[in-house]
Amino acid sequence: MSSTPCLSPVPHIQVETPADAAAVEALVLAAFGPGRFAKTAERLRERARLAAGFVARGDAELLGSVRLWSITVGGTPTLFLGPIAVAADNRRAGLGAELVQACLAWAAEVGQGVLLVGDAPYFGRFGFTAAPDVRLPGPVDQRRVLWRGEGGAAGAVLPAA
Numbered sequence: 001m002s003s004t005p006c007l008s009p010v011p012h013i014q015v016e017t018p019a020d021a022a023a024v025e026a027l028v029l030a031a032f033g034p035g036r037f038a039k040t041a042e043r044l045r046e047r048a049r050l051a052a053g054f055v056a057r058g059d060a061e062l063l064g065s066v067r068l069w070s071i072t073v074g075g076t077p078t079l080f081l082g083p084i085a086v087a088a089d090n091r092r093a094g095l096g097a098e099l100v101q102a103c104l105a106w107a108a109e110v111g112q113g114v115l116l117v118g119d120a121p122y123f124g125r126f127g128f129t130a131a132p133d134v135r136l137p138g139p140v141d142q143r144r145v146l147w148r149g150e151g152g153a154a155g156a157v158l159p160a161a
Helices: 018-032 034-038 040-047 095-110 120-124
Strands: 013-015 049-057 062-073 076-081 113-117 145-148 155-159
Touching (some): 013 095, 018 034, 018 062, 040 062, 040 155, 049 095, 062 095, 076 155, 095 113, 120 145
Parallel strands (some): 076 113
Antiparallel strands (some): 013 049, 049 062, 062 076, 062 155, 113 145
16 A cells, blocks of 8 residues: 555645645634634644645645544544635635545545544535544534444544554
């Protein structure tokens, strides 16, 4: 198995580099505001290791980003997707879907399922389903905990060791 899985075929979706960090943070802050820091998903990401990140690039700017984090669900290695952030004037261009597809292709290549907290109608089109037996380390609307992978996900969510 390759340590650098292939990307989606969309040419403007690329692997995030360390040089992208400040632009990604600015994009996420603009999309979600400081309130994101109070959310359970953000608390988990702060303690997890970054597994992969993808960005959508325009001619001279970063248009979108998404990251995958190394976690475990019931002791099983899993990837935690999020946040997905797209610049306000590009939100109807399909970049969010392209970024999700890049994550799912990468996850398939490394052989791990993907967990997220998000909108079931939006993520259902990518094969995500409810994960009622997954327990995040803090308050969360359980209807928004979604899973895509082999079998069902169950158990406590922890940052991967």
